[in-house]
Amino acid sequence: MTTQHRTAARRVRTIAAAALVTVLAVTTAACQSSSKPNAAPPATGASKPGVDVKDIQNTLAKVSSWTADDWSDWASKNGFKPEDLEKIKSFWDGKKLSGAQGVKVDKPDTKQFPSIADVVFPKTIPAKAQPHPYSADSAVVGKIYFESPEGGMVCSGTVVSDPSHPGKSNLVWTAAHCVHGGKNADYYQKLIFVPGYNKSGASSNGKVKSATREQRAPMGVWAARSLYVMPQWTTQKEGHTGSAISQFDFAVIRVASEDGSTTRSLEETVGGSVPIWFGAQPGEIASASSWGYPAGPPFDGEELEHCDSSLKPTPFVFDSSRPPMLAIGCDMTGGSSGGGWFTKHDGRTMLFSDNSFGDDTWMAGPNLGSDAKKMFDAFLQAK
Numbered sequence: 001m002t003t004q005h006r007t008a009a010r011r012v013r014t015i016a017a018a019a020l021v022t023v024l025a026v027t028t029a030a031c032q033s034s035s036k037p038n039a040a041p042p043a044t045g046a047s048k049p050g051v052d053v054k055d056i057q058n059t060l061a062k063v064s065s066w067t068a069d070d071w072s073d074w075a076s077k078n079g080f081k082p083e084d085l086e087k088i089k090s091f092w093d094g095k096k097l098s099g100a101q102g103v104k105v106d107k108p109d110t111k112q113f114p115s116i117a118d119v120v121f122p123k124t125i126p127a128k129a130q131p132h133p134y135s136a137d138s139a140v141v142g143k144i145y146f147e148s149p150e151g152g153m154v155c156s157g158t159v160v161s162d163p164s165h166p167g168k169s170n171l172v173w174t175a176a177h178c179v180h181g182g183k184n185a186d187y188y189q190k191l192i193f194v195p196g197y198n199k200s201g202a203s204s205n206g207k208v209k210s211a212t213r214e215q216r217a218p219m220g221v222w223a224a225r226s227l228y229v230m231p232q233w234t235t236q237k238e239g240h241t242g243s244a245i246s247q248f249d250f251a252v253i254r255v256a257s258e259d260g261s262t263t264r265s266l267e268e269t270v271g272g273s274v275p276i277w278f279g280a281q282p283g284e285i286a287s288a289s290s291w292g293y294p295a296g297p298p299f300d301g302e303e304l305e306h307c308d309s310s311l312k313p314t315p316f317v318f319d320s321s322r323p324p325m326l327a328i329g330c331d332m333t334g335g336s337s338g339g340g341w342f343t344k345h346d347g348r349t350m351l352f353s354d355n356s357f358g359d360d361t362w363m364a365g366p367n368l369g370s371d372a373k374k375m376f377d378a379f380l381q382a383k
Contacts, residue, residue, distance in 0.1 A: 063231055064371055071228070071378035078234065080179070080187045080227045088223045089258040091190050092145060094213050100145050100152035102295035102334025105177055105357040108242035108318070116242075119316050122329035124361040127294065127305035132201030134304060136271030137349075139196030139219065141291045141304055144178055144338060146188035153178075154301060156292035156339035157193055157253070158351055159266055161275040164380045168265040169273045172222075172253040174338030175354050176229040179251045183235050191224040193255050195270045197293060203302050219269050222255035228379045230371060242357040242364065244318035247325060249356040249366050251338075252379050274340065277350040278373035282315040282326060285343050285352065290363050292339025292355055294332040301335050307363065313341075313353075315367070323369030326353055330363035341365050 066074075110117045130138050140159040145152065155178035162169035172193050180187050194217045198204060203211035230248040255266055267273040289308045295301030307330035315324040326341075332355070341353035353365030366372075 060232060060235075064374070066374065066378070068378040068381040071375070072382055074231060075226075075228065075382065078231070080224070082223075082225045083189065085223055085256070085258055085260055088190050088192060089221070091147070092192060092221065094216075096152050097145065097213070097216065098208055100154040100295075100301075101150075102301065103153050103155055103178060103337045104334055105246075105337060106241045107357060107359040113243070113318060116316070119327075120314070121327055121362040122309070122311060122314060124331050125307045125309055125329040127299075127307050127330065127332050130304040130306060132199065132204065134196050134199045138304060139199055139270050140272055140274055141293075141339060142172075142193055142195035143197040143293050143301075143335075144172070144174055145190070145192050145194065146178070147190040148181065148188050149185075153188070154293070154295055154335050155337040156335065156355065158291075158340035158354075159195060159270050159273045160252070160340075160351060161267075161273040162380065165265070167267060169267040170222075170255050170265050171273075172255055172266075173276065173340060173351060173354060174251050174253065175356055176233040176249045176251045177356070178338040179224075179227055179253065180229050180234055182233065182245070187227075191227075191253070192258065193222045193224070193253070193266075195219045195222070195266065197304070198302050208300075208302055221258045222266055223258045224253050225256050226379075226382065227251055227253040228375050228382075230375060242318075242325075244322065246356050246364070247317070247319060247322040247366050248371070250354055250368060250372055252376055254379075274342065274349060274351045276368065276376065277343070277345050277352040278368050278376070279370065280343075280345070280350075280352040280367070282313055282324070282367070284345075285313055285326075287311070287343055288313050288326075288328050288352075289342045290328060290330050290332065290336070290339060290355055290365070291342065292332055292336030295335030296333030296360075299333055299335070305332055305336070307332060323367040323371070325356070325364045326367055327358075327362055327364045329361070330358065331360055332363060333360055336363075 108116045144155040144157045157172045157174035160173045162171050199218045202215035229251045236245040291306045309328040313326035317324045339355045340351045356365050
């Protein structure tokens with residue numbers, strides 16, 4: 001993309017996105033091969049969920065040792081309930097897709113977490129638009145749309161590999177705040193995934209109104225049929241502000257084609273998937289790329305963008321008992337939430353985090369530790 005084209009595209013985005021909400025960004029700082037997480041004071045006692053909602057605190061304390069049956073029991077009582085495919089399909093017309101706003105997650109409150117003010121966040125890395133048409137490697141990233149109490153909203157997500165069904169995954173990884181509203185809220189409705197959104201560029205440069213639904217969703221629309229988040233996410237109210245609960249800001253979704261077809265899986269349709277690197281240590285990650293569809297100004301949500309950092313992510317924590325947050329420089333805004341963070345590991349591109357929150361100069365994402373791995377494994381075993 002030339003400088004002139006880039007500048008023109010930015011102008012278009014600024015105009016088209018004026019009404020959209022800004023969202024997240026990431027936190028990464030200086031390159032340190034064995035850096036110690038920057039400590040923020042632990043969040044104070046919000047109530048927490050579990051299998052038996054009558055004894056939330058006691059149950060949550062045992063989540064890390066849950067079996068697949070425990071997860072299934074919790075999900076049956078507190079989990080996501082899929083909606084009728086035809087209702088989802090008829091709901092998301094072109095107008096609603098265009099009107100969806102990027103989810104807003106505010107940066108941490110330094111009064112509540114004063115040590116965050118001492119974290120040295122990295123310099124901003126400007127996002128770059130991926131050239132059209134998107135290859136299969138790029139098309140694994142897509143948009144997630146859902147209906148919230150505030151109206152239609154949009155996030156990003158990634159097609160991830162399913163070890164139980166090699167080459168035929170129907171799994172999408174995203175942020176927990178893109179599927180559930182946190183304490184005293186519920187799972188969002190009409191949740192869909194659009195892989196490789198605007199792959200051809202048909203809706204670029206202000207042409208979104210003239211682009212057909214099929215042009216914007218060339219590989220179809222995929223509806224959520226089941227999903228898991230960490231139980232803690234559903235019982236802590238700080239989900240829309242960077243806080244200790246952000247250390248659990250991840251979710252996995254199983255999808256199906258909105259037309260009910262089972263002929264081809266999501267992975268077969270897109271042409272690939274990305275394996276997840278659970279337990280990646282900050283010092284092991286030589287570089288990181290954050291991907292998503294930012295919709296807040298100066299972006300307009302029509303382009304797949306990415307921030308490529310050559311530095312190791314900077315770890316920092318709110319609650320030292322949980323895996324740390326990771327940070328990189330990035331200026332992506334609302335709508336990029338949930339988009340994958342990628343790096344090379346053992347010669348393969350792997351996902352190791354997702355966009356959670358930031359301030360439009362840096363972006364933060366959760367480290368996917370043992371709790372994330374146990375949640376994922378239990379999800380694969382769920383009936």
